[in-house]
Amino acid sequence: MPEVLVVGAGPVGTLLAAELTRFGVDVAVLERRPAAGGGSRAIGLHAPTLAALESGGATERILTRAVRVRRGEARSDGRTLGVVDFGRLDARHPYVATLPQGETEAALRGDGPEPERGLTVTRVTRDRDRVRVDTDQGEHVAPIVVMAGGVGARGLVFRSTALRRTAYPDRYLMTDAALPPREDAETAVVHLAPGGVLESFPLPDGQRRFVAWDAGGSREPHALTARLREAMRERGESEAAELVTSATEFGVRRVLAPALRRDRLFVIGDAAHEISPIGGQGLNLGLLDAATLAPLLAAWTRLGSAPESDLAEWERDRLRSARVAGRLAAVNMGLGRPVSRRAHAVRSRVLGSVLTATGSLVPHAYAMGLDAAGR
Template identity: 65%
Template sequence: MPEVLIVGAGPVGTFLASELARLHVDVTLWDRRPEPGGGTRAIGLHAPVLAALEAGGATERILQDAVRVRRGEARSDGRLLGVVRFDRLNRRHPYVATLPQPQTEAALAVHAPAVRRGVDVTGIRRGPDMVRVQGREADAFLAESASLVVLAGGAGARPLVYRAGAVPTTAYPDRYLMSDATLPPRADAELAVVHLDEPGVLESFPLPGGRRRFVAWDSDGGDADPTDDAARLARLQTALRRRGEHAGAEAVTAATAFRVRRVVAPQLRRGRVFAIGDTAHEVSPIGGQGMNLGLLDAAGLAPLLMRWLREGAAPEPELARWERDRVRSARWAARLAAANTRLGRPVDATTHAVRAQVMRAALAVGGPLFAHAYAMGFDAAN
């Protein structure tokens, strides 16, 4: 029987498993996917996360390949609105490190046990001294007991710990297009750029190897055929050309679409069962804090679980403080993401002109505050 069983081998579950193994905890890691996920939606790691990953060596491994984004620019109609200077923050890591998610997961997994894949968890039974986890592997029934169980399997794991309707959920009408592409050398190759124009937001972030991540508000929204790959690509190319990103429009070869929602669970613990990462809270990737939230959940939880197991009793005051801080941090990130979502929607010409003036003035006066907020400066982990 393992001491800790983790459900979900994405970046958050992998990091928690790695940290616990590094602390000499017997940990088992399950995932429903038969193969590692190939998605690269999460690319940015913020200053408090980079600091939290240092002890296990993951920060050093990540920074070997990552781009260190020290500045961001907001532009409108091709003109500069203002600059956000991460390099002026009083932080150990005054930048955002960008790296495709598979590479981040590989850096996090160095100490983690091998993942048992293809396991679909169907139920959890909590007891006073252990937790019984039930599921299916291929066509066979599977059951395992553990002293503690952590759910880090995203939204799919949420029903295992929360009753239907117990977690407030807001589905936004917005839809976005996303693509990564290799571009010719450019002067702003290590600069993050946000275009705020009438048709909606377009974000452009650097990645290693001369690649960039583009995310654009989808002009066709819910009327689009989700299976029409060519139409998605054409809409993204149009969005890029309208912002002057002609090289990007030529370089992209495919586009994916995604929607956003807001989920913040009021509790992360029920006895010996914990929920972290997207299982407990989802925020819009516009702003790039979702994966970071989950990694900070895990960083704070790992030493408390180790202490519980070694001392034979739950460190209740510390666990309560951890839960309170992580819920507060998730609420703050969700509010910021909601503001970013509203700010990036299409507007008419008059509203667009006013928005540009307001943003120019706000960035001129409050540039350091913007950098502090977007670098997770208000997270309780700081």
């Protein structure tokens, strides 16, 4: 029987298992997917996350391939409204590191265990001194269980009525495209237009991630691609639009669990808090959940009793951080919605003034500087 059982082998579960292994904890991982990949495709790792991953070696592995984005620009109608200078961050890593999620997962794994794949968890039951996890292929038991299986794991722990949910009407189109060299190859760009926002993020090997607000329509693959290309033409990326060959879509909602711990059972990552994936705050929240929980669970297994006060503080901090990140994500979505041309002109002027006047405040907030783990 392992000392800790982790349900979910995405980035959050992978990191937790690797960190627990580094601390000498016997850990096992269960995963529904038969192979790695799929799910969220977040690409940005922020300063507090990179700092938290240093001691385990993951940051060094990530940075060997990642693009270090030190500058962001807000643009409208062909002109720059303002600059977000991540280089002004008072942090060990004054940039956003961008890397495809598959490579991030590989970097996070370190010496962690290989997951047992192809199992679907059907029930989680807490006993006095252990937690039982039933799957479609049998029973697993451990003194401590951590649910890191994303949205699909949430219903195994919480009643639907216990969750705080906010539904948003916004939908987005997304693609990654290989582009020829350009002057802003390592700059994150937000294009504001009357028809909605278009965000553009650099990736390794000349790739860029494009995300556009979508008015909706047919969900056929060719229709999604056509709408994204049209949005890119209208919002400032006409040359890149010609290189787009496919697109996916996603919606947005905000969900917050009432608690992250029930005695020996923990819930972290998207299973506990779901926010807009734009900007990568959701991924970073989950990774910081795991990085800050691992030493506490290691202490529990080593000493034989739970560090109750530290765990209570951890839970308060992570829930507070999730609330703050959710509010910031809602503000970002609001700024990127379609408006009239007159309102667009006003929005552009106001945003330009804010970016000029606030200095390092905007990059600090965007790059998870308000997270409790960054204190």
